[in-house]
Amino acid sequence: MAQILCFERPVTLSRKNGTLGITGIDGTVRTLPLLQISELFALAGATVEPSLASLLAETRTPLHSFGPDGYEGSWMPFHGLLAGRTAFAQYRALCDGDRRRELGLRLLKAAMLFRLAWVRQLRPGEEEHWEERYLAIYREARVYPQRPLRLALEAVEVVDAARRQAWGLSLRSCRIAADLWLALTIGTFRDLSLDPWCSLVTEKRSFPLARDLAFLLEPSFVEAFGDGLPGRSDLWAPLLEDHLRRPFARDGGRVWSLRSLALREGYLLLGAIQSGGIYRPAKNVEVTIRESA
Numbered sequence: 383m384a385q386i387l388c389f390e391r392p393v394t395l396s397r398k399n400g401t402l403g404i405t406g407i408d409g410t411v412r413t414l415p416l417l418q419i420s421e422l423f424a425l426a427g428a429t430v431e432p433s434l435a436s437l438l439a440e441t442r443t444p445l446h447s448f449g450p451d452g453y454e455g456s457w458m459p460f461h462g463l464l465a466g467r468t469a470f471a472q473y474r475a476l477c478d479g480d481r482r483r484e485l486g487l488r489l490l491k492a493a494m495l496f497r498l499a500w501v502r503q504l505r506p507g508e509e510e511h512w513e514e515r516y517l518a519i520y521r522e523a524r525v526y527p528q529r530p531l532r533l534a535l536e537a538v539e540v541v542d543a544a545r546r547q548a549w550g551l552s553l554r555s556c557r558i559a560a561d562l563w564l565a566l567t568i569g570t571f572r573d574l575s576l577d578p579w580c581s582l583v584t585e586k587r588s589f590p591l592a593r594d595l596a597f598l599l600e601p602s603f604v605e606a607f608g609d610g611l612p613g614r615s616d617l618w619a620p621l622l623e624d625h626l627r628r629p630f631a632r633d634g635g636r637v638w639s640l641r642s643l644a645l646r647e648g649y650l651l652l653g654a655i656q657s658g659g660i661y662r663p664a665k666n667v668e669v670t671i672r673e674s675a
Contacts (some may be wrong), residue, residue, distance in 0.1 A: 386626075387414075388423045388619040395424070395445070396431035401579060403434075416441040420504050421569045423562075423564050424448060425616040430457070442572055445638055446565035448615040453561035455588070456568045458578075468575045468656070475655045476580050485654070485661050486582040486594075488529045492663035493598045494538060497545075500601045503669045505549065515541050531583045535597060542600075555611035556604050560596075563603035566626070567596035567644040574648040595647050598663055602630055608672045643667065 394405040401413040402422075416437065422445045428645040430445070437600050438445060438459055445457040476482045494516040518537065547573045568589050571578045581590035584597075604611070606627060612618050626641035638646045647663065655662035 385419050387419045388425055390425055390616040392427045394429040395434050396581040397433040397437045416443050416587055424640045444569040444572055452558055470581055471656045488661050489582050489663045490534050494520055496664045497601055499669045500605045532585050535583050555613045558615050559604045559611050560600055563600055564596040570644040576648055576652055595644050599643055606672055
């Protein structure tokens with residue numbers, strides 16, 4: 383599989399004779415072919431020259447940029463986005479208010495149950511407390527169908543923050559990790575024939591469907607890391623590839639790593655949309671903690 387390329391320091395990126403030109407803060411210039419690179423992560427920010435856009439499009443390479451306050455944005459080559467029956471099925475399902483709400487409620491409930499699975503693994507004595515807080519949000523979302531589901535998602539994020547703080551985790555480190563997971567999930571849409579702008583729950587933010595899937599599976603990246611979450615984006619550079627290689631789901635003989643977990647989830651959603659069947663979010667996703675080095 384092609385590798386992720388992380389820049390730990392600010393860089394200027396450009397196109398140099400069909401290759402990626404990388405200029406460091408000291409003025410040093412080097413070039414790199416993109417054929418063996420799956421994604422670019424500018425963990426300390428990047429200045430991108432306009433000439434690079436065509437190269438990224440040709441090689442279908444996403445670029446994600448981070449700054450001192452976390453995730454800043456992504457450039458995505460959506461060559462994987464297909465027209466025709468797939469796009470029609472997605473828009474038909476998600477522009478139908480009842481069907482969209484049904485799928486959104488399933489995603490929200492699965493996200494809460496997935497978080498509770500992590501509570502059972504990490505703090506088994508606290509399950510009842512957090513179960514009441516999470517599932518109260520779901521019950522309210524079901525009882526008041528006129529309320530946007532995004533309000534329930536935001537309420538879950540508030541409980542997530544309270545739980546992590548109670549566990550002594552750095553909220554800044556958790557946010558940085560969640561930002562990285564969001565960028566990785568956005569990058570997944572390069573290989574999915576789903577429109578990342580047509581969502582189940584999230585509204586009025588960039589790549590809302592990617593945000594839905596990232597929200598669902600976020601504990602697999604954040605809680606699964608274990609102790610010592612890095613407190614800055616650039617500190618993830620030597621850790622990211624190893625973390626993403628860990629297995630998190632199995633379908634028969636097929637093993638899905640953390641890196642491919644969002645892609646698998648996209649397939650599950652796409653299957654439900656195309657068939658009109660039941661969507662089972664985070665199906666058989668495992669709860670495993672990274673062993674400290």
